[in-house]
Amino acid sequence: MGGDAHGHGPALSKEADGRYLTGALILIVAFMVGEVVAGLIAHSLALISDAGHMLTDAAAIVVALIAMRIAARPPQGGFTYGLRRAEIISAQLNGITLLLLTAYFTYEGIRRLVVPAEVQGGLVLVVGVAGIVVNLVATWLISRANRTSLNVEGAFQHVLNDLYAFVATTIAGLVILFTGWTRADALAALVVAALMLKAGWQLVRDSGRVFMEAAPAGMNPSEIGGRMAGLGSVVEVHDLHVWEVTSGYAALSAHVLVDPAADCHAVRLATERLLRDTYGVEHTTLQVDHATPELLDIGYSAGHCHAPQGPAPKPDP
Structure with a gap:
């Protein structure tokens, strides 16, 4: 794996990474609050699942920021490598969270396919488009951080999957608005769950290799x-x-x-x-x-x- 993607020292890189992550965190939390309200009003599982995913996005970024600070502490006592592996613990937690959310939204999506609920397609569409814009900005901010860190990559995957989720939600809102087929909302939630499964498994697998002290990927x-x-x-x-x-x-x-x-x-x-x-x-x-x-x-x-x-x-x- 490569080193600092920005070509400056580790301390400056960590400081810049922290600023990018903090900016994304503020955007996500502000939008998440509004989305929860909109989801309850519209009776939309897709919006609620997106909001739940955004909550984990916020938690993932907070954990990433904490892990970065812990990992920056110098070696002392019995911790001869310092606390560098705190970032891997953060990545593992992010991956496990995504897998747990996958199970929940898969169950809810299937339940709503069987028993569809009334969903306000217009509100779902508006919130979905707004979510795409917010997540594009948040994804761009985190992508500027050093993604060779599994810790940063974990936060990035959370937000990137949320972007995909809002695309699915927007499509569902269009379908409901023009056809009245409310099961599209449940299908959008299942698409979100599939994306969570992929990202969560990759994070758990890659962080697990570090915990098991396997050779770095690409090294034989x-x-x-x-x-x-x-x-x-x-x-x-x-x-x-x-x-x-x-x-x-x-x-x-x-x-x-x-x-x-x-x-x-x-x-x-x-x-x-x-x-x-x-x-x-x-x-x-x-x-x-x-x-x-x-x-x-x-x-x-x-x-x-x-x-x-x-x-x-x-x-x-």
């Missing part, structure tokens, strides 16, 4: 180990681990065995350069040792490292 540990093993004087690479502390912050550790005549320091520097320039991994912990005859005779598979894990690449013969 076996390929990385092979490139490391291909460097001059390297005999073997093992106990290779690649993981994400938080979105955009990859870390790697490995045990590297080199030729007995090689300069361990030079090999370590060359390996760090390879990982930084090719894969963007700047946080590395490398143990570089000479491959003594004793170690080579014992062999990695026989267990000269305690509880070895991960791939064990060797140079191509």
Whole structure:
């Protein structure tokens, strides 16, 4: 994953991200209050579902802002990485919220398909168009923040899905206004639920990979180990681990065995350069040792490292 999308320092980036998110939050809360009132007057499930989604949008942005502040705290005590993973917790909560809303609006949408309610199509149409405008502005604001952060991406997905939802609501309002077919309102709510399901699952999946300390998306540990093993004087690479502390912050550790005549320091520097320039991994912990005859005779598979894990690449013969 890339770094700061705006090309300035992390502190300035976080400050700008906070301003964009705050601007979107003010817009969303102001419009949400009006939409709840309009939804109750129009008896529209689509508007109520949109308002419910906007409530989660607001909550997602608030959680994102809090997580950004927590994650910015320096490492201390037992938290040697600081609280950077607070942003991943925020992304996970956003995803779970979307999935729960999916279940609720799917149930309500199906119920209203079976027993349709009277819906004021004109009011639904007006509020839907206004919602599109508000969400376009809010989406634009959040898109200017650094979306390589899963925390920011979670808030963005909430608002983007709300934009799609208002498009569906507007179409439903047109159908009801000109045909009187009120089930269009329930269908719009089901479209919203489907969009929530997609976005929610992606957020839960991506944040789950970070919690499970999987390699960052797009990084293949076996390929990385092979490139490391291909460097001059390297005999073997093992106990290779690649993981994400938080979105955009990859870390790697490995045990590297080199030729007995090689300069361990030079090999370590060359390996760090390879990982930084090719894969963007700047946080590395490398143990570089000479491959003594004793170690080579014992062999990695026989267990000269305690509880070895991960791939064990060797140079191509």
